[in-house]
Every structure is written in C-alpha cells, then in structure tokens.
Amino acid sequence: xxxxxxxxxxxxxxxxTFLSLVSAFGVLRLPDVYTRNHAxxxxxxLGVLCTLLGTLIFFYTSDGVIQSRVLLGILFIFITSxxxxxxxxxxAYETGVDLSNYSVRDDIARDKKK
Amino acid sequence: MKTNDLILQTTTxxxxxxxxxxxxxxxxxxxxxxxxGFVGGLLTSGALVLLLLAFxxxxxxxxxxxxxxxxxxxxxxxxxxxxxxxxxxxVPFLTHAFDYFNLPLLGKTSLHTAVLFDIGVYLCVVGAxxxxxxxxxxxx
Numbered sequence: 662x663x664x665x666x667x668x669x670x671x672x673x674x675x676x677x678t679f680l681s682l683v684s685a686f687g688v689l690r691l692p693d694v695y696t697r698n699h700a701x702x703x704x705x706x707l708g709v710l711c712t713l714l715g716t717l718i719f720f721y722t723s724d725g726v727i728q729s730r731v732l733l734g735i736l737f738i739f740i741t742s743x744x745x746x747x748x749x750x751x752x753a754y755e756t757g758v759d760l761s762n763y764s765v766r767d768d769i770a771r772d773k774k775k
Numbered sequence: 776m777k778t779n780d781l782i783l784q785t786t787t788x789x790x791x792x793x794x795x796x797x798x799x800x801x802x803x804x805x806x807x808x809x810x811x812g813f814v815g816g817l818l819t820s821g822a823l824v825l826l827l828l829a830f831x832x833x834x835x836x837x838x839x840x841x842x843x844x845x846x847x848x849x850x851x852x853x854x855x856x857x858x859x860x861x862x863x864x865x866v867p868f869l870t871h872a873f874d875y876f877n878l879p880l881l882g883k884t885s886l887h888t889a890v891l892f893d894i895g896v897y898l899c900v901v902g903a904x905x906x907x908x909x910x911x912x913x914x915x
Contacts, residue, residue, distance in 0.1 A: 730797075737793055744786045755778070 666722050670715045677712030680704045693761035694753045702746025709738055780829060787829035794822035802897055803890075812893035816900025823905055832913060843905040850898030857891040 687700025717731045760767060802815030826835050861870040873887035 733793065733797065737790070740786060740793075741790055744782055747782055751778075 666718065670719050670722075673711050673715030673718065677708045677710070677715065680708030680711060684708065692763060694758050695750055695760065698746050698750050698753070702742055702749075706738060706742040709742075710735055713738075784829045787825055791822045791826055794818060794825065798822065802893065805893060806887065806889070812896030813900055816897040817904065819897070820901050820904035820908075823901075824908055827908065827912065832909065843902040843909065846898050846902035847906070850895045850900075850902060853895030853898065854892055855895075857888055857895070860888070 681704070684700050684704035687704065688697050691697045691700055713731050713735045717728060717735070720726060720728045720731070754769060798815045798818030798821075801810035801818060802812060805811030805815065823835070823839070826839075857871070858869040861868060861872075864870075864872075871888045871892070873885050873889075875883055875885050878884050
C-alpha cells in the first residue's frame with residue numbers, strides 16, 4: 662500500500678468523523694426539532710458515507726477485494742437516511758411541534774389554510 | 776392538504792428488495808462467513824415488517840399470501856426431515872453429509888445437507904416473527 666493511498670484513506674476517515682462530530686454539535690446547538698433534524702440527517706449521512714468509502718478503499722488496497730457489503734451499506738444509507746429524517750420531521754410537524762422563534766417561513770401552514 | 780406516504784412507500788419498494796437480497800446472501804454465506812438461518816430469517820422478516828410499516832396489513836397479506844403459521848410447521852418439518860434422513864443410511868440422527876458437484880453456471884460447488892436444516896431454521900424464524908407481529912398489529 663503506497664503512501665498516497667494511505668493519505669486518501671486517512672483523509673476520508675477523518676473527514677467522515679469530522680462531519681459526524683459537526684452534526685453532533687448541530688444537534689446540541691440548534692434551536693428546534695427541524696433544524697436539529699436537518700443537521701443530524703444531512704451531515705451524518707455524508708460522514709458515514711466518507712468513513713465507509715475510506716473502509717472500502719482500505720480493504721481494496723490491502724486485500725484486493727471490493728467489499729460488497731460496504732458498497733451496499735453506502736448505497737443503503739444514502740437511500741434511507743434522508744427518508745428517515747423526512748419522516749421524523751413530518752411526524753413532529755403533524756403532532757404540532759412549534760418552529761423556533763427565528764423561523765420566518767412556514768409553507769405547510771400556508772398551504773393548509775387554502 | 777391531504778397527507779400521503781409517497782416518499783416512504785417509494786423508498787420501501789426499493790429498500791425491501793435490497794434487504795431481501797442481503798438476507799438471502801447472509802443465509803447462503805452462513806457456512807463460511809458470519810450469518811446463517813437465524814440472522815437471514817430475521818432480516819427477511821425485517822423487510823416484511825418494513826412493508827407492513829409502509830403499507831397496511833391487508834395490502835401486504837394480498838401481495839404475500841403466505842400463512843406464516845404453516846411456514847413454522849414446514850420449517851420444523853425440514854429440520855426433522857434432514858435429521859431423520861440420516862437414519863436411512865444407518866448413521867446416527869442428525870448426521871450430515873456433503874459432496875462436490877459440478878453445477879451448470881456455478882462450477883464446482885459443495886452442497887451440504889446442513890443447508891436444508893438451515894432452511895428449516897430460516898422458515899421457523901420468519902414464520903414466528905411474522906406471526907408475532909401480525910397478531911399484535913392485527914388486534915384492534
């Protein structure tokens with residue numbers, strides 16, 4: 662395994678952990694459910710994708726096989742994680758969780774009045 | 776504004792196929808890699824539970840017309856059958872055998888009678904899980 666590939670793997674894994682950390686800070690610091698959900702579902706997806714991509718490249722260069730499970734995991738998280746975020750947000754809205762005071766737009770409420 | 780489950784249902788249609796294929800992979804890889812009948816059965820019933828979450832119970836029952844209680848019985852029959860099959864060859868109960876075959880497409884493959892036992896485990900797990908969930912979910 663040469664140095665360039667080691668660097669690429671390290672960058673992917675560190676970027677993934679950094680993005681996961683950023684989303685954890687977002688969940689702690691943002692004001693309401695929707696913005697927190699935005700932080701959690703978006704940047705965690707990318708963080709996990711980057712970490713898994715680093716894993717995929719690592720096993721390809723060290724063992725010479727493409728781990729199909731890792732590839733499938735990347736695809737599956739990419740499909741399902743945003744949908745989970747959408748469903749949590751919608752469930753929160755349908756049960757009447759208020760938006761934070763900073764919010765200026767509420768398109769669903771406007772559409773529901775029609 | 777009428778609410779609908781379009782995003783959930785469309786994603787479910789794609790995800791269920793991936794989960795089912797992965798459960799079959801786990802099931803068949805169980806002899807050489809982590810996995811086997813139990814995990815494969817649980818993953819399959821997980822895919823069916825995802826279908827139950829996205830659609831209602833009648834739609835799933837129409838598209839998958841299995842009686843899961845009979846599935847448990849068939850699984851037990853598989854398990855006992857592979858055990859009892861050993862008795863016909865004058866070896867103790869549950870003795871398994873394997874051999875290498877040259878299949879068309881797959882080449883040299885070892886076929887083991889433990890897979891038949893695993894099919895029994897798989898059918899029992901799927902049947903039991905789905906019976907539990909449908910019984911709890913169906914009572915109103």
